[in-house]
Amino acid sequence: MYDVIIVGAGICGTSLARELSKYRLSVCCLERENDVADGTTKANSGIVHAGYDPLPGTQMAKLNVVGNAMVEQLCKDLDVPYRKNGSLVLAFDDDEMKTIQTLYERGVANGVPDLSILSGEEVAKLEPNLNPVKGALYAKSAGVVSPWELAIAQMEVAVQNGVELYLEREVNGITWNGESFAVTAAHNGETESYEARYLVNAAGVDADTIESFINEPPYHTKPNKGQYYLLDKSQGNLVHTVVFQCPSKLGKGVLVSPTAHGNLIVGPDSVDQPDKDDVSVTADRLAFIRNAAARSCSKINYRDSIRNFAGIRAQSEQDEFLIHYSPVTNQMVHLANIKSPGLTSSPAIALEVVEMLQKAGLVLEEKDSYQTTRRFPRFRELSEEEKKRIIEKDPRYGRIICRCESITEGEIVAAVHSPVPATTVDAVKRRCNAGMGRCQGGFCSPRVVEIIARELHRAPESICKDKAGSYILIGKTTKGEEKA
Amino acid sequence: MFQYDLAIIGGGPAGLAAAVSAWNEGVRSIVIIERDDVTGGILNQCIHNGFGLHYFKEELTGPEYAGRFEQMVAETSIDVKKQTMVLNITPEKMIYAVNPTDGYFAISAKAIVLSMGCRERTRGAISIPGDRPSGVFTAGTAQRYVNIEGYMVGKRVVILGSGDIGLIMARRMTLEGAKVLAVVEIMPYSNGLNRNLVQCLDDYDIPLYLSHTVTDIRGKRRVEQVVVSKVDENRAPIPGTEMTFDCDTLLLSVGLIPENELTKSAGIPIDRRSNGAIVFDDMQTELEGVFACGNVLHVHDLVDFVTAESMKAGKSAAQYILYPYQHTDQPVELQNGPGVTYTVPQKLDLTAGEAKTDLFFRVNHVIHGGTITVQAEDGTVLFSRKKAHMLPAEMEKITLDKSWFVGHHTATVSIQEGANEK
Numbered sequence: 001m002y003d004v005i006i007v008g009a010g011i012c013g014t015s016l017a018r019e020l021s022k023y024r025l026s027v028c029c030l031e032r033e034n035d036v037a038d039g040t041t042k043a044n045s046g047i048v049h050a051g052y053d054p055l056p057g058t059q060m061a062k063l064n065v066v067g068n069a070m071v072e073q074l075c076k077d078l079d080v081p082y083r084k085n086g087s088l089v090l091a092f093d094d095d096e097m098k099t100i101q102t103l104y105e106r107g108v109a110n111g112v113p114d115l116s117i118l119s120g121e122e123v124a125k126l127e128p129n130l131n132p133v134k135g136a137l138y139a140k141s142a143g144v145v146s147p148w149e150l151a152i153a154q155m156e157v158a159v160q161n162g163v164e165l166y167l168e169r170e171v172n173g174i175t176w177n178g179e180s181f182a183v184t185a186a187h188n189g190e191t192e193s194y195e196a197r198y199l200v201n202a203a204g205v206d207a208d209t210i211e212s213f214i215n216e217p218p219y220h221t222k223p224n225k226g227q228y229y230l231l232d233k234s235q236g237n238l239v240h241t242v243v244f245q246c247p248s249k250l251g252k253g254v255l256v257s258p259t260a261h262g263n264l265i266v267g268p269d270s271v272d273q274p275d276k277d278d279v280s281v282t283a284d285r286l287a288f289i290r291n292a293a294a295r296s297c298s299k300i301n302y303r304d305s306i307r308n309f310a311g312i313r314a315q316s317e318q319d320e321f322l323i324h325y326s327p328v329t330n331q332m333v334h335l336a337n338i339k340s341p342g343l344t345s346s347p348a349i350a351l352e353v354v355e356m357l358q359k360a361g362l363v364l365e366e367k368d369s370y371q372t373t374r375r376f377p378r379f380r381e382l383s384e385e386e387k388k389r390i391i392e393k394d395p396r397y398g399r400i401i402c403r404c405e406s407i408t409e410g411e412i413v414a415a416v417h418s419p420v421p422a423t424t425v426d427a428v429k430r431r432c433n434a435g436m437g438r439c440q441g442g443f444c445s446p447r448v449v450e451i452i453a454r455e456l457h458r459a460p461e462s463i464c465k466d467k468a469g470s471y472i473l474i475g476k477t478t479k480g481e482e483k484a
Numbered sequence: 485m486f487q488y489d490l491a492i493i494g495g496g497p498a499g500l501a502a503a504v505s506a507w508n509e510g511v512r513s514i515v516i517i518e519r520d521d522v523t524g525g526i527l528n529q530c531i532h533n534g535f536g537l538h539y540f541k542e543e544l545t546g547p548e549y550a551g552r553f554e555q556m557v558a559e560t561s562i563d564v565k566k567q568t569m570v571l572n573i574t575p576e577k578m579i580y581a582v583n584p585t586d587g588y589f590a591i592s593a594k595a596i597v598l599s600m601g602c603r604e605r606t607r608g609a610i611s612i613p614g615d616r617p618s619g620v621f622t623a624g625t626a627q628r629y630v631n632i633e634g635y636m637v638g639k640r641v642v643i644l645g646s647g648d649i650g651l652i653m654a655r656r657m658t659l660e661g662a663k664v665l666a667v668v669e670i671m672p673y674s675n676g677l678n679r680n681l682v683q684c685l686d687d688y689d690i691p692l693y694l695s696h697t698v699t700d701i702r703g704k705r706r707v708e709q710v711v712v713s714k715v716d717e718n719r720a721p722i723p724g725t726e727m728t729f730d731c732d733t734l735l736l737s738v739g740l741i742p743e744n745e746l747t748k749s750a751g752i753p754i755d756r757r758s759n760g761a762i763v764f765d766d767m768q769t770e771l772e773g774v775f776a777c778g779n780v781l782h783v784h785d786l787v788d789f790v791t792a793e794s795m796k797a798g799k800s801a802a803q804y805i806l807y808p809y810q811h812t813d814q815p816v817e818l819q820n821g822p823g824v825t826y827t828v829p830q831k832l833d834l835t836a837g838e839a840k841t842d843l844f845f846r847v848n849h850v851i852h853g854g855t856i857t858v859q860a861e862d863g864t865v866l867f868s869r870k871k872a873h874m875l876p877a878e879m880e881k882i883t884l885d886k887s888w889f890v891g892h893h894t895a896t897v898s899i900q901e902g903a904n905e906k
């Protein structure tokens with residue numbers, strides 16, 4: 001019997017796992033996929049929003065502003081790529097100047113620090129590559145983060161503090177006996193059962209499904225897809241801040257921003273679709289994004305595009321996070337409708353959930369010692385002296401595997417043997433960036449497959465690109481057979 | 485810190501040839517730096533025949549061709565540092581590299597030859613729509629898995645791009661027991677050598693769809709279907725022409741991009757049309773003492789041309805080391821006229837180097853009957869030669885006598901079309 005089970009290991013589940021791992025509790029997290037952060041958390045804009053968007057008085061506004069400040073500190077403690085580069089909302093005409101005035105006032109009401117309205121000239125000075133504008137709302141507290149690394153790092157800390165993570169467990173049933181829950185999950189074709197006194201539903205866009213196992217959800221999830229361009233680092237200096245457009249009759253507009261890794265991201269659009277896991281990209285929407293972005297900046301060179309992707313927003317008819325107790329029992333908390341700014345808010349959401357669980361009777365006793373920090377070795381960021389030293393200690397740091405990003409064998413091995421081990425090519429990529437660069441793993445993916453297989457004593461054919469079933473190799477060639 | 489007269493970055497056919505040539509000219513302190521466990525570059529995975537027809541006058545496989553140069557290097561006292569990745573080159577010609585035995589270290593050299601080869605364009609670079617399952621490989625990555633690692637990547641295959649690598653992989657996959665359903669080419673003509681079209685597709689009854697492209701990839705985990713559509717003259721897909729192939733693999737052979745990140749780190753100017761450094765006719769870049777050759781300079785279809793170009797780069801680097809010279813600040817600038825995508829070299833120095841120079845260029849569309857013309861800024865025709873067929877896929881080479889250019893500052897290379905129908 002666990003004290004708490006968390007369903008889902010996206011940014012909400014992992015933030016909560018880290019927060020709960022401070023206390024003397026037995027906690028486990030059940031995740032459907034073969035890695036954490038493999039849902040919406042790996043496919044979004046990665047913006048740490050300042051908090052002027054949500055309406056004053058909403059929970060979203062409060063959690064956004066609190067979360068923004070927490071993300072900065074967390075990224076320091078957990079060695080996660082983050083830049084506090086500020087954001088601009090561009091205004092191209094007098095109407096839009098009025099909109100940013102409204103946003104400014106909202107921001108002030110929400111308690112957003114360091115907000116100001118810039119003139120067209122000031123914007124041009126700050127961002128010389130943008131098209132001329134009338135003015136902009138400038139929010140210095142906005143930033144960019146690597147969302148999946150934040151989730152992975154938090155789960156690593158949680159695991160090191162005793163949280164149990166079970167991957168490839170798809171929760172398919174929940175029963176409540178008046179005191180505790182029995183949760184069933186599918187694993188490799190078998191059904192497993194887990195018991196806990198408290199249960200948290202952090203299943204992202206599937207939160208309604210999990211909720212329906214215990215009560216009728218008080219909302220209707222309307223999945224909404226956003227598509228993106230990701231461009232090479234050579235385009236990463238085109239803008240320095242997160243550049244938004246004003247919400248208008250034409251839609252919400254698209255953003256242009258450097259990412260936490262120094263690439264350029266352009267997108268997203270916003271289209272409702274019935275399917276929760278259709279993350280395909282389409283030619284018409286990509287064309288729409290290029291057109292929309294050209295309003296902000298006409299200098300984006302799409303020849304330097306290295307990848308397109310899409311993420312699914314957990315949306316409903318309500319414009320608010322729906323963080324609520326199950327009507328059946330306060331021992332279950334649902335996190336529904338965690339759309340943007342869900343990433344930014346996640347550490348604050350975790351605090352909120354802990355408080356709700358405590359109110360429902362969960363006893364919180366702090367552990368005497370628990371680990372709050374975590375480091376990941378990044379060869380390319382080391383000084384000359386540190387580089388020399390790390391190779392002396394472990395020569396695998398002298399062997400570059402991913403040439404675009406200069407990622408060494410040492411880092412890949414570290415990812416495979418980390419507290420939340422990487423077992424797929426994309427899981428390695430999410431932990432150490434191998435294959436994230438301009439050649440998109442063309443050169444290194446065969447080597448990465450080989451290293452994972454070697455380190456985990458598995459056959460290369462069994463190594464997947466990403467989710468279960470995304471196999472890469474089908475078997476040996478006739479010549480390969482002879483070699484073996 | 486290591487010190488050498490000549491440092492060669494990249495031990496593919498270009499680097500090996502440059503090293504041998506510099507040695508033959510009398511340079512004795514040479515290092516070749518190679519990232520991989522072995523030298524030979526991309527040739528290691530090209531196990532098919534067809535290399536060396538021009539240079540050795542016989543048909544060799546890729547590894548055999550590389551082996552000849554590796555043997556020549558072995559007979560000298562040229563240092564070869566393998567498993568060594570160059571991370572940075574400064575404008576002061578300091579090279580920073582890393583490997584498991586020497587750690588992180590610097591090399592200073594009197595001259596540098598850049599021969600880092602190229603990388604493949606990916607799905608992301610051309611934004612192919614659809615799901616993002618496994619089973620989408622660049623042809624070169626698949627070639628590496630199949631020919632070097634000994635693993636098959638799929639059973640039912642569609643190939644996008646009819647360049648040589650795509651064609652060769654169509655045959656390779658077939659020989660390994662896969663079914664190649666289609667080779668799809670967006671242009672109305674193939675980008676591969678004619679002999680490869682015959683030997684890799686026709687001989688195995690693999691259909692080639694010209695003026696078609698991939699418009700959708702389907703499959704949540706592994707590729708399940710690829711949708712192919714016909715395109716109009718602007719290369720836009722025509723709705724209603726979709727064909728769906730049930731397959732587990734899509735190979736991309738959609739172009740190669742010279743790997744010039746190091747070149748850029750040294751501040752060396754790049755020609756946006758060749759995607760390589762701007763060079764003089766001795767293969768020297770605009771940074772004195774730094775030379776470039778092979779696929780890092782411009783993408784070659786024949787390794788024999790790589791060798792010839794690289795021998796020249798090695799020889800020039802040797803001259804520079806043994807009898808230091810500087811380029812004139814008033815070279816003849818070669819410009820691209822109608823029909824021409826780029827030229828290499830881009831600059832001719834009439835005061836240094838050899839009397840004659842080879843000029844490589846590519847045409848920007850299929851030309852049936854044209855005249856290659858080199859014309860000075862005042863209209864003087866310096867060179868003119870008729871040619872029946874010219875394809876963007878096949879690099880053109882002409883030889884120029886530099887004395888023709890005396891008194892001129894610029895010259896335009898162009899193709900006059902039509903007038904010379906055969």
Ligand SMILES: Cc1cc2nc3c(=O)[nH]c(=O)nc-3n(C[C@H](O)[C@H](O)[C@H](O)COP(=O)(O)OP(=O)(O)OC[C@H]3O[C@@H](n4cnc5c(N)ncnc54)[C@H](O)[C@@H]3O)c2cc1C
Nearest residue numbers: 008010011012032039040041044047171204226342343344
């Ligand atoms: C296009 C787009 C752009 C965005 N941009 C931003 C932004 O810039 N800034 C920002 O703050 N927010 C942004 N967001 C919002 C943010 O990404 C989300 O709020 C956040 O990632 C949600 O995290 P989550 O943990 O709730 O969900 P997820 O990351 O989806 O995690 C849910 C997890 O639950 C698992 N799961 C589902 N069902 C089951 C089951 N039955 N059993 C076990 N496990 C299950 C899933 O596999 C998944 O791993 C954006 C969202 C989108 C779609």
Ligand SMILES: Cc1cc2nc3c(=O)[nH]c(=O)nc-3n(C[C@H](O)[C@H](O)[C@H](O)COP(=O)(O)OP(=O)(O)OC[C@H]3O[C@@H](n4cnc5c(N)ncnc54)[C@H](O)[C@@H]3O)c2cc1C
Nearest residue numbers: 494495496497498518519525526570600601778779786787
């Ligand atoms: C798949 C394929 C099939 C081909 N088929 C034929 C054919 O049938 N017939 C034919 O004549 N030609 C063919 N070619 C063309 C010919 O083989 C190439 O043009 C030639 O190999 C290019 O030589 P290179 O030395 O410039 O580049 P490469 O062979 O790519 O060598 C570059 C070397 O530099 C190394 N390097 C790069 N960066 C660094 C760094 N930072 N530090 C250290 N080392 C580095 C690389 O590891 C590599 O070994 C083919 C080419 C390809 C790609």
